[in-house]
Amino acid sequence: MRIAVCIKQVPATTDARIDPETKRIIREGTKAVMNPFDLYAVEEALRLRERAGGEVIVLSMGPDSARNVLTEALSMGADRAFLLCDRKFAGSDTWATSYALSRAIETIGGVDLIICGKQAVDGDTAQVGPGIAAKLDIMQAANVSKVEEIGDDHITVFRTDETGYDVLKLRLPALITVLKDINVPRIPTLRNARRARAAEITLWKPEDIGADPDKLGLAASPTRVVKTEPPALRGADTLLIEGDPADAAKALADEILRRGLLERGSV
Amino acid sequence: MTPTKNRIRPAGFHVELIPPKQDSQKLEDDLQLFASKFERVMASGFTASITDNAMGLLAFQGHECIEELGLRARPGQVLIHLNTFHTKQNLDEILTACERLGINSVLAISGDGSPRLPKLLPSDVEAEGVASVTSVELTRYIRKHYPSFTVGVAFNPYEPEADEFEKLKRKLDAGASFVITQPIIEKNAVTDRMLEKYPVLPVFIEAWMSKKLFLLSDVVGYPIPEDAAFDPLATLDQLRGFYPDCGLYLSLVGFKTQYEAIEAMAAAEKEAAE
Numbered sequence: 001m002r003i004a005v006c007i008k009q010v011p012a013t014t015d016a017r018i019d020p021e022t023k024r025i026i027r028e029g030t031k032a033v034m035n036p037f038d039l040y041a042v043e044e045a046l047r048l049r050e051r052a053g054g055e056v057i058v059l060s061m062g063p064d065s066a067r068n069v070l071t072e073a074l075s076m077g078a079d080r081a082f083l084l085c086d087r088k089f090a091g092s093d094t095w096a097t098s099y100a101l102s103r104a105i106e107t108i109g110g111v112d113l114i115i116c117g118k119q120a121v122d123g124d125t126a127q128v129g130p131g132i133a134a135k136l137d138i139m140q141a142a143n144v145s146k147v148e149e150i151g152d153d154h155i156t157v158f159r160t161d162e163t164g165y166d167v168l169k170l171r172l173p174a175l176i177t178v179l180k181d182i183n184v185p186r187i188p189t190l191r192n193a194r195r196a197r198a199a200e201i202t203l204w205k206p207e208d209i210g211a212d213p214d215k216l217g218l219a220a221s222p223t224r225v226v227k228t229e230p231p232a233l234r235g236a237d238t239l240l241i242e243g244d245p246a247d248a249a250k251a252l253a254d255e256i257l258r259r260g261l262l263e264r265g266s267v
Numbered sequence: 268m269t270p271t272k273n274r275i276r277p278a279g280f281h282v283e284l285i286p287p288k289q290d291s292q293k294l295e296d297d298l299q300l301f302a303s304k305f306e307r308v309m310a311s312g313f314t315a316s317i318t319d320n321a322m323g324l325l326a327f328q329g330h331e332c333i334e335e336l337g338l339r340a341r342p343g344q345v346l347i348h349l350n351t352f353h354t355k356q357n358l359d360e361i362l363t364a365c366e367r368l369g370i371n372s373v374l375a376i377s378g379d380g381s382p383r384l385p386k387l388l389p390s391d392v393e394a395e396g397v398a399s400v401t402s403v404e405l406t407r408y409i410r411k412h413y414p415s416f417t418v419g420v421a422f423n424p425y426e427p428e429a430d431e432f433e434k435l436k437r438k439l440d441a442g443a444s445f446v447i448t449q450p451i452i453e454k455n456a457v458t459d460r461m462l463e464k465y466p467v468l469p470v471f472i473e474a475w476m477s478k479k480l481f482l483l484s485d486v487v488g489y490p491i492p493e494d495a496a497f498d499p500l501a502t503l504d505q506l507r508g509f510y511p512d513c514g515l516y517l518s519l520v521g522f523k524t525q526y527e528a529i530e531a532m533a534a535a536e537k538e539a540a541e
Contacts, residue, residue, distance in 0.1 A: 184354060185383075
């Protein structure tokens, strides 16, 4: 079983700032981390490798600093890493990114399963995973919360929506995007972290993956970001409960129940 | 008889060591630095007290640094901190590895946690009737399944006193056998009352060894100005006088600037005792 995991380096959400002029996220000087959903994708790939054997390959597209998130995935236990890194990739939207990553996956060859996080927390589009599946013309399931079974030629997953979940059996090769419910990502061991830091990360340019330069980058991206704004701060009521501690605690508990924040007897 | 007569100060100091961070960009250098500090603490006859993802910042575990770097944990000279932000499997792996390395002293703390860290579930540590795992449940689990370990717990004199005393009682009832306080920078009345209440319990006073006293603002619960003057070594000396039968736990020690003086302090005390 060859499993590819697409991961992205994103600004740490606690550090994210938006340029008031351009309305774009300021990435310079901001701490970068692996997209949180992608941690779950890497973990699920590792667990499937433990169940079915094979190898886990991680790939990303981004600047040279994106090596760090690939190294983190190697530290968790991934076998190989590829970084699509070239100026021609810069400014790609989800359409161009899906194209580039699909070309990389075809270049790797023999990939049975592709796993992505549900979405990246910087763009929040949730389009790249499904876009890769579309470009590769393979089956896909988004918002997967459980992998029930994996066989030589199929995978059975739980796809979650607002009302519950569907059980889907996909023919391999296939792509899934995963939710945080799916697992608890492991913390890298020191031994794996040292091994990962010494491991080679293969850098690929468009010509290495047979990509058409006219389908890459800002110029080839149909999406235009018209406006980005930080979310409006939500108003919050402040309730000051004074008096005897026991009475105040009871008043607080009553208020929590009245607002429906917890149900009686739920804790 | 004074209430604290039965308590005996342990020789030497507990020196806090922070393992390299998971996101270190110079991991090998950081490991070498950790190793050199660890070996120096061992050579001094002090105890290396190794933190567990302190402040919720992801770091490597103390036991794996020791094992991976081929360091030797001298008997009784290593204390591993263990918080509640682990999986059950990870918790058992840490404790088993410590046994293998001859480390049998653990500081059980609830810990700070972070979104990246898993949290022990009550069922993981066989706890019933609690919504979440704290150092109490962790202590009870370690004492039950790893009885060779001595378990210490934290005492925070800046929390509401009655609550903190009640928590301490539950920690001791769960099997804890020593206590380490939060950083104390002068004689502390709440700590004094705890020492009176538990006259034979081994207690370690945490001495803040950084000059940046203002970093303690959140701990003590009131703002400390950034320019507040603070002499850590002089304060350490004072604390030894205030608490003659307590051990001293030193956090954020400057190995280049303070360690020799700390070793000299311990040597002088040993000589005086002899």
